Amino acid sequence: MFYIRSCMMHERKDIPAERRKARAAVTNQTGRFEPYARVSVDDGWPMEEAAPVLRTELSIEEPRTVITRNKSPDLPFDRSINPYRGCEHGCIYCFARPTHAYLGLSPGLDFETRLIARPSAPDVLARELSAKRYRPRTIAIGTNTDPYQPIEIDQRIMRRLMQVLLDFKHPVGIVTKGTLIERDVDILAQLAEQRLVRVGISITSLDRNLSRKMEPRAPTPERRLATIRKLTEAGVEVRVMTSPIVPALTDHELEAILTRAKEAGAIAASWIMLRLPLEVSPLFQEWLGEHFPDRANRVMTRLREMHGGRDYDPEWGKRMRGDGHYAKLIGARFNRCAKSLGLDAELPPLRTDLFRVPPRPGDQLSLF
Template identity: 55%
Template structure:
């Protein structure tokens, strides 16, 4: 799979004055399915001297007719998921979901974080799905691909509408986010939690503000994410501290301090994912390293490859999330010891599915039988 993506080249980077403030990617190469590609160059006429115009976020209506995605991957802890959005304005340079934008003819680079698909009919589709005869409830993961609480959610409120449907039907749901905006929906989450129908995982990758600003430019600060953990845990919502991804040579030094901070914020469990660099993510991440961490770039990529059998990435089940080799083993050992030290190794209580109930539609009457 990696062979289809060319290695990063100096010419693939946008000129420095063309790069966008507040965005993660340093380039916008065409997707792997496109037949034509372009790249900036100096034509000698000075046309590249002017700064790039501000890159605005564009919203694209997603007319999907179904809302629940299913998978049978043996190393994923859920079989159903909902993604209210495609693409993510947080702009995290390491995001493993970036290559999915190529399916729609867009770049995994700047397009992924500025051209966002949204699903306005999500709640109606979910309601319709839950009402289908023979539907069997199973925990649905929200945010498994892109963040359900990215900035645009503040006004579109699609994630909130999905949670409202889950509460109405008493359906279990698990949420993954790196946004403090989840606190807005505390009322629904608290009601779901009282029925043991929800759990939340909040991802914190680093406590270094400068690194976070460069690596995940539009995500909430670590302090705000930890505050969200405190608010949720005090309300009785089960919270998991995620350190996803752990990047060898860059963020792995913070494993213990991150878990300590999560425990102090009220998290009851912890989990991690090792850096994943599928398809276009690898050249994008390497461009970012060469720009933001030029002195350490070669060392970091060497360590990453040592966890992937000498490659940039290995998508093999059970290896893709944890890696292999001495460095990956050391990360796993340190993480497990820190989990135990800070009391984050407890078993998570399974969410209930027996409460699921289809409410009457407006104007419907109760059956006599």
């Protein structure tokens, strides 16, 4: 039985563990823009069947544009593409979770199970790149949700996007945990030959059990290291991203992650502290309470020390790293290790001078 209640009321309703196998979020609270929530209650009548296990659902969106612009001083890019909304990897700490609220969905389990694909994105991208006023700069992909999450196996949107970028000789930076990127090594190698691509592989922990709890449907740490090796062998520059660093949970692994990534072929490294904006904070705290109740207080205390007593401070220049003694300690450890491993070099920008709009069927070809 269901009833409708006002969303002004706070009521935590955990989803039974048997229904959320290989999912990270514990609850599925209604998004913050919804005036009402639909909540299941036991009305005393016997249930003939148990509630089913949550399955991944996929919807289709037809975008009018795919290049998203930003002016954030914290970001090294001014444009990005998101082939998907929501992410089946289900990382509990994902700062993109609140974006699901804009769709009328929950940043909790809906973010992991109710996904949206944009199969026409490659065609829209080609149209946008062909505009006379367009000027090329590196496009970032994977900065919101992972473009190589499991549904990409069938959808193949990312592969077609990469083919468009190759046709236009357009620079691209990719961030992913997905080993499915190995499928596209043929396209990536061609882009790499022209210095048009750079890949960031995110490794949060080397602990397989912790990773499975925190990132339930992402590839294991060992597989991600193998992906770094395969990409670098194909000539693709790879940056290891030790992100996010979780105080009292993964911070002790920082040097080990950098060392293993260097051995696998990474040529650069970066780090970001755990961020808990909006709905991510209660979701992460619920997860901590279920999996690490003995460390929950310590983790949150460290985070609040770095954000002026709050779970998160969105101020430019601080939101990615935090502030205070602990944040400075992590930064010093990272800098020292990265320097000793040769992962601290400033990489040259990707090329934009090769950009050109490829001829369409029926166009007159150039003689030169």
